[in-house]
Amino acid sequence: MLSTQFSSYRIDIVDAELYYVPNWLSQHDCVSSWYQQLADELAWQQDEIKVFGKLHRIPRLQAWYGDAEASYRYSGQSMQPRPWSSSLSRLRHALAHDQLVFNSVLANWYRDGHDKMGWHSDNEPELGRNPTIASISVGSSRTFQLKHRITSKRIDLELEDGSLLIMAGPMQHFWQHALPARKRISQGRINLTFRQVAQL
Template identity: 40%
Template sequence: MTPAEQIQFARIAAAIEFLYDHHREQPDLAAVAAHVHLSPQHLQRQFQQWAGISPKKMLQHISIENAKRILHAQGSVQDAALASGLSGTGRLHDLFTTIEGMTPGEYKNGGAGLQIDWQLVASPYGSVLVANTGKGICFLSFADEPAAERPRLQALFPNAELRNAASQVAWYGEQNFAYTYSGATRTAQPWDSVLSDIKQQVEQQLAAVSPTCFNSCLLNRYADGSQGMAWHSDDEACLGKNTVIASVSFGATRKFAFKHKQTQEKRELMLQHGQLIVMRGSTQTHWRHAVMKSSKIQTPRINLTFRTMLPQG
């Protein structure tokens, strides 16, 4: 770091230490800035640059963590609020629902009465286990060993109903292709006769516009509208450039959306039972796509995406 950066780093470290030491007083931005001899505007900018969040947001998280320790020790919600320097239980309730995705009482009672949906998702830094209630995210952890993360979630919320929100997935192919999807690597199962028949029908329909011979298929089953697919592109190296992907839907009608990577332009369509759509050319290069969630949908949907995997050495 340059000398100027070292000075900024030391100031922000001192500001963070001040927030921890004085969180019960709920200091405002001016008080923190005065402690490190900066104007409030300069502190706000430098704090955001170095810590990634504002002083106010960090103070909220410090207050929440302190309240959680008290609730774990069987303290009351009022005790937790006052010991954290908050004006009352209403303020603690607002912070909990915003940051923890549940009320203080639900947290204290181990998630009793809550349904918590969890799933493993891929990130640039590895697999992540994410869990959420109807109010928001309540748990997030890097999952170097995915099997160990669910027990941690269960231990934190022993009285909640935990549900795997990821769609049921199966992977088929002409060879034992390895494919990593949603943080898990799967080896292709041999073609099912029904899938093979559907594949041939799809290829026949595409013959006139985009002749393609598919050698693999990813099957996703969505139990209902609470399960969807996050924004992503099927641009893995194993599929090659300008790959052709044919998607066939069975069951519930679901909203399928595209979002341009640069302009953020969105396109949406409702995929109905038996409908076929084809993504080809530079679609995966320039667009992300997603299956949107909806609380109104109570019936399942199965999606087949036929792909062409490149030879694996």
């Protein structure tokens, strides 16, 4: 269970701890130009994944940052972290102020509504049994979808600029999540998912 400071932000769903804090960035007196800062500062790349033996470019840009030992395997890729950038360090410090401590972050840049993320769970062994993942969104609002693995119950959340979403407890065992395409959206969104990666 997370600190009681988040209790009023908890979303009531089964088999999970899920918290949504709108305007979290402004609560920490952060500047309003985070989207452009991160777009300019991070070393973005468009990775490829293998699906049924064929390589496909993922429909978004990515960057992986963290402590030196925080290597990570994701969708068959082995990712070595770049050293913390100044902006990511500031956000990491703000999370630590709220008793959320992480050693790495996966940044995803959805350049417009055509970029997306398919259904998945963050259940890689390096994240531990019941990982806590803090997801910060900046830029255009996008719909974050959740689907229960057993009941197929669906939930849609609109993640707004400056918001914080926290996934914790057994959530990654029971729920998948996705960010579907929204072709009418022309503006970009950057999402930062802070994680604690263990050495296996």
